[in-house]
Amino acid sequence: MDGPIVGESPDYSIAEDEVPWLLGTQLTERWGPLARAPDGSGVLLIEAHDFARRLPYHHHKLTLVFAGMRRFRDRLRESGYEVHYVKADTFSDGLSAFFDENPGVTLVAMPSPSDGSGERLHELVDAAGGRLKLVENDSFVSTRGAFEEWAGDDERFTHEQFYRWMRRETGILVDGDQPLGGEWNYDEQNREVPPDDWTAPPVPTFEYDDVTERTAQWVAEEFDAWGRSDGFRWPVTRRQACLALRHFLEHRLPTFGPYQDAMSGDDWAMSHALLSPALNLGLLHPVEVCEAIESASETRADVDLPSAEGCIRQVLGWREFVRHVYRRTMPDLAAANQLEATRDLPECYWTGETEMACLGETVGDVHARGYAHHIQRLMVLANFATLWGVEPSQLNEWFHATFVDAYHWVTTPNVVEMGQYAHGVFATKPYVSSANYVDRMSDYCTQCPYDEDATTGENACPFNALYWDFLARNEDDLRSNHRMAMLYSHVDRKRESGELEAIEARVADLRERATVGDL
Incomplete structure (x- = not known):
């Protein structure tokens, strides 16, 4: 049986009147409640549809979850398990239908890693008139x-x-x-x-x-x-x-x-x-x-x-x-929003319509497959949103909806904290950069109409002006950070030379262009 190897794995068994309830992100009999159940035991899966309407989720993400559940259902039945597979609008409806047909059964479930999952599962089962035993989620390396x-x-x-x-x-x-x-x-x-x-x-x-x-x-x-x-x-x-x-x-x-x-x-x-x-x-x-x-x-x-x-x-x-x-x-x-960012997520995150090659092509990757790798996520998608001043929960919701591997426990620390430096619980500085990083680590700039070396002017890469504007407008919060002392010496020089005024004008122009879809 697979399970954690750092800390003590959960120790429990499944009684005759207990049925494992597996969520759609627990498609396994190698660990969790089903791994401890007798061969051929009952198992509950609820395919609830209303959650899929809460956000404009990526087609591939919904296909992945629902197809994964249905294929797992079929494999368990072929292996001799008594699978109760309930399709319903809500988990509440699904549980009511299950307990109507199986009174006296106790469900055994691992909560999802997302916040409040255990409490919510208890509330749903109680409302359906059933019983629930929660066990620790052993889908990780550590307990x-x-x-x-x-x-x-x-x-x-x-x-x-x-x-x-x-x-x-x-x-x-x-x-x-x-x-x-x-x-x-x-x-x-x-x-x-x-x-x-x-x-x-x-x-x-x-x-x-x-x-x-x-x-x-x-x-x-x-x-x-x-x-x-x-x-x-x-x-x-x-x-x-x-x-x-x-x-x-x-x-x-x-x-x-x-x-x-x-x-x-x-x-x-x-x-x-x-x-x-x-x-x-x-x-x-x-x-x-x-x-x-x-x-x-x-x-x-x-x-x-x-x-x-x-x-x-x-x-x-x-x-x-x-x-x-x-x-x-x-x-x-x-x-969390310690930098007090309040701007809306630019529409190009949904449409991909921007002249910026790095941003447009990365959004295009996500649109095509529900995926972009970790540097695209951090140094293109989150970097631009942070420099733009996007309110963190908006970017978090976009990631949650559009990526095939995204769940609230995944995106929130990665996007809100690592990507946008909104809390300070583990990020020691904002992970932001000008066009220099993108140019060094990619070939995007070679096919982009913007000039990656220019900060101001009509064809200057938006990353450059936004970068210095971000540092200037968040100076009260960030100047005292010892990891950013060198950067603020550059901000001082740009302010003294008058360049910062030109940068602010360029940013104002970029924001105006974004409102008409011309970024």
């Missing part, structure tokens, strides 16, 4: 208790320290209590841009059955979904997820490390793992992913330590870290 013991009473958290602790606790890529190779991370070696003649490794593809095809068509007809309806390419079964993991290990992991921060207008996937949708649905467990990557680095000459460590840091370190920080800081984190 809640283990993190609480590590964090103590701290109110601010450091990812690097957490990551080192997780490496030591799991024994992954360590020799005794020291990092394999002598370094805890290899960021310095993982910031390369591929040469012009580099060809990205192939992207995995899957054969879908009629269930998945019909689900995709139903989503297009039933919901006001955003994004393209064709080109769906994500794993919806355990078998497909394992194929995706194997494909990454064989074809993409060797070049993941050096090019993980690079962006290209010609290649949406680069060498990224593309495993987060499968992980967040429960089709893969993060422990098996980390152990598979570690094994590849130990047995294959083409997988170097920087590539293996860089990928393991994202799963073992960052994914676990944001899950726990989210849990500790909600609901405050979702409403």
Whole structure:
């Protein structure tokens, strides 16, 4: 049975009058309640449709969740389980229908990682006249208790320290209590841009059955979904997820490390793992992913330590870290806005209509597949929104709706805190930059009508003026940050020379152009 390896795994059994209730992001019998139930036991899945109407979710995201649930239902039935699969408008309706047919049953469920899930599940079951036993969600590497013991009473958290602790606790890529190779991370070696003649490794593809095809068509007809309806390419079964993991290990992991921060207008996937949708649905467990990557680095000459460590840091370190920080800081984190940003999200995030190549092509990637990799998310999408002054909850909602791997526990720490520096619980400075970073790490600027080297003037890249304007207007909050002292010496020089006035005029012009869709 899979489960956490840092902290004590939940210890419970499933009695005869108990039925596992699996949510749509828990599509597994390898851990959780179903892993502890007898073969052929009952299991409940509720396909609730109203949630899919709350936001303009990406077509591929809805297809992924609903097709994943339906394929899992069929596989369980083929394995002899008594599957109660209820389609309803709401979870409340689904639970009422289930308990009407199964009085006296106690449901056993793992809450989702999203805030308030456990309380909400109890409320729904109570209202339906049933009984519920909640158990800890063991879909992660570490338990809640283990993190609480590590964090103590701290109110601010450091990812690097957490990551080192997780490496030591799991024994992954360590020799005794020291990092394999002598370094805890290899960021310095993982910031390369591929040469012009580099060809990205192939992207995995899957054969879908009629269930998945019909689900995709139903989503297009039933919901006001955003994004393209064709080109769906994500794993919806355990078998497909394992194929995706194997494909990454064989074809993409060797070049993941050096090019993980690079962006290209010609290649949406680069060498990224593309495993987060499968992980967040429960089709893969993060422990098996980390152990598979570690094994590849130990047995294959083409997988170097920087590539293996860089990928393991994202799963073992960052994914676990944001899950726990989210849990500790909600609901405050979702409403945080320490820089008091108040502007609306620009319409181009929904339409993709902008002359800025980096922003337009990244939004285009999301529209096409519900996906963009982590540097596009942080240094294009979140960077521009932060410089523009977008109210954090608006950007968070956009990410939540448009990405196939997005859930509230995922997006809130990544977008509100890391992307927009809205709280201060772990981000030590805003992750913002001018066009210089985008130019250095991508080929976007070579195909853009804007001049990446100019700050003011008609063709100057908007990133440049917005960057200095952001620093100037947030000076009271940021100047005292020791990590930004050098930047504010530049702000001072621009103010003294009068350049800051020209920058402010350029920003005012950009905002006016945005109102008429001419950014």
